[in-house]
Amino acid sequence: MSRMYAQHRGLLIAALVGLALVVFVVMDTRPTSEPPDALPFVDLELDHPISVAAGESFAVTVGGFATDRPVSITLDAGYGPRTFSTVSENGEAQLTIPADAGSGAGLVVIEASAGNRRAVSTMKVLPGPATSPIDLYLGPRTVEVGTDDVSMVVAVPTDAFGNPVADNTVVTYAHTRPDGETNELASSTSGLLSFIDVPSGTLAGRNVVSARAGDAQGPERTFTEVASQAADFSIEVDGLIPVANGRDLVTLTSSVVLDQYGNALPDGTFAQLEVSGVTGSRLISASSIDSQLRFTVEAPNQPGAALFTAYTSGGESNPLEINFPSAIASLPVEVDERTETSLIRVGPVLEPDGAFVPDGTPVRIIADGNTYLVELEFGEVSIVTPIASAVDVVVLGKSARVRENSDG
Numbered sequence: 001m002s003r004m005y006a007q008h009r010g011l012l013i014a015a016l017v018g019l020a021l022v023v024f025v026v027m028d029t030r031p032t033s034e035p036p037d038a039l040p041f042v043d044l045e046l047d048h049p050i051s052v053a054a055g056e057s058f059a060v061t062v063g064g065f066a067t068d069r070p071v072s073i074t075l076d077a078g079y080g081p082r083t084f085s086t087v088s089e090n091g092e093a094q095l096t097i098p099a100d101a102g103s104g105a106g107l108v109v110i111e112a113s114a115g116n117r118r119a120v121s122t123m124k125v126l127p128g129p130a131t132s133p134i135d136l137y138l139g140p141r142t143v144e145v146g147t148d149d150v151s152m153v154v155a156v157p158t159d160a161f162g163n164p165v166a167d168n169t170v171v172t173y174a175h176t177r178p179d180g181e182t183n184e185l186a187s188s189t190s191g192l193l194s195f196i197d198v199p200s201g202t203l204a205g206r207n208v209v210s211a212r213a214g215d216a217q218g219p220e221r222t223f224t225e226v227a228s229q230a231a232d233f234s235i236e237v238d239g240l241i242p243v244a245n246g247r248d249l250v251t252l253t254s255s256v257v258l259d260q261y262g263n264a265l266p267d268g269t270f271a272q273l274e275v276s277g278v279t280g281s282r283l284i285s286a287s288s289i290d291s292q293l294r295f296t297v298e299a300p301n302q303p304g305a306a307l308f309t310a311y312t313s314g315g316e317s318n319p320l321e322i323n324f325p326s327a328i329a330s331l332p333v334e335v336d337e338r339t340e341t342s343l344i345r346v347g348p349v350l351e352p353d354g355a356f357v358p359d360g361t362p363v364r365i366i367a368d369g370n371t372y373l374v375e376l377e378f379g380e381v382s383i384v385t386p387i388a389s390a391v392d393v394v395v396l397g398k399s400a401r402v403r404e405n406s407d408g
Contacts, residue, residue, distance in 0.1 A: 044119035046112050051124040054161050057099045062112040063092040069114045077108040105163035127166055128159035134218030136211050143200045144228040150197040151223045155211040164192040171213045178205025204263035227263035230315025245327035246301030254293040264291035269313055277306025300324055302397025328398035335391050335402050342388045347380030366392040
């Protein structure tokens with residue numbers, strides 16, 4: 001058994017040695033790698049203008065050929081490469097690049113290739129003069145007078161091919177203020193555009209701005225100057241002062257509200273009226289129309305004085321005091337004593353013009369400390385209470401007191 005194992009082991013070793021010899025022979029006879037001179041290298045000659053104007057054709061010459069060969073010429077100006085093909089003749093290749101291929105202004109990379117040979121160079125395409133219309137942008141469109149507000153005007157002049165014009169191209173801006181005064185400001189282009197700041201003046205109204213560069217003209221752009229903070233103003237009663245009946249309305253109007261420069265505040269300016277008086281305090285809001293404020297206030301439901309002050313956009317009105325007269329001209333009260341009760345009759349309650357106080361007007365009756373709330377109907381009301389020695393009646397702030405006696 002051991003003899004057979006020894007024989008097999010010998011055969012295995014001999015096979016491994018033979019395999020190693022075969023691998024050595026194969027490794028020794030493998031082909032060598034490509035020589036370095038098979039890689040692309042730059043040795044062609046490339047000739048072209050240093051610069052051309054946008055929209056002009058130009059010639060490119062590629063030299064350094066020993067035999068006629070196909071040649072590719074690629075132009076890349078950042079707008080995507082464009083490739084042209086030709087064949088060399090007598091040691092060089094000549095190609096005219098058409099005008100529409102080089103209209104994009106800027107730096108152009110030119111590359112010529114023939115097989116593994118190539119050449120690389122750069123050329124400038126120069127923008128042409130500005131053409132109409134000049135793109136003109138403006139903002140903000142509203143500024144306050146007499147402040148640090150400015151409206152920026154930006155011009156982007158371009159040539160006939162849409163290229164931004166060269167830096168330092170002078171752009172002249174014409175600015176007309178609301179009073180018709182016109183002045184000119186100049187600003188040169190830099191980084192594709194030109195701009196100016198137009199500061200606010202002291203007169204509210206429409207401003208007009210335009211721009212030109214050489215023979216090129218741009219459209220008009222406008223912005224509006226509006227009044228700044230309001231100066232103090234006055235308010236007054238518009239019409240008659242109503243009686244204190246809790247239902248009639250009184251109208252307060254302001255003078256024309258101006259700023260410190262005499263400009264009228266724009267319509268829609270928010271305002272508030274502060275009211276304080278016999279019925280407490282409250283705020284009433286309004287918006288200006290034709291640069292005036294108009295507030296409508298309900299008369300109080302009891303006579304007395306009320307104070308009104310208006311506020312808007314930093315301005316304040318004079319305090320206006322209004323005394324509202326009583327809405328009750330006559331308040332008769334009678335008390336009839338009965339066996340165990342009292343009949344209290346109120347009315348007819350009359351207004352100053354002699355009419356009944358409207359139905360539903362609340363009446364407060366206090367009989368010996370007990371309060372009864374009732375409503376007038378046709379100017380009158382009556383109730384029955386336990387026997388009362390003293391009766392107080394209040395209607396719209398007007399009061400009357402009756403002491404009951406045996407005579408009624």
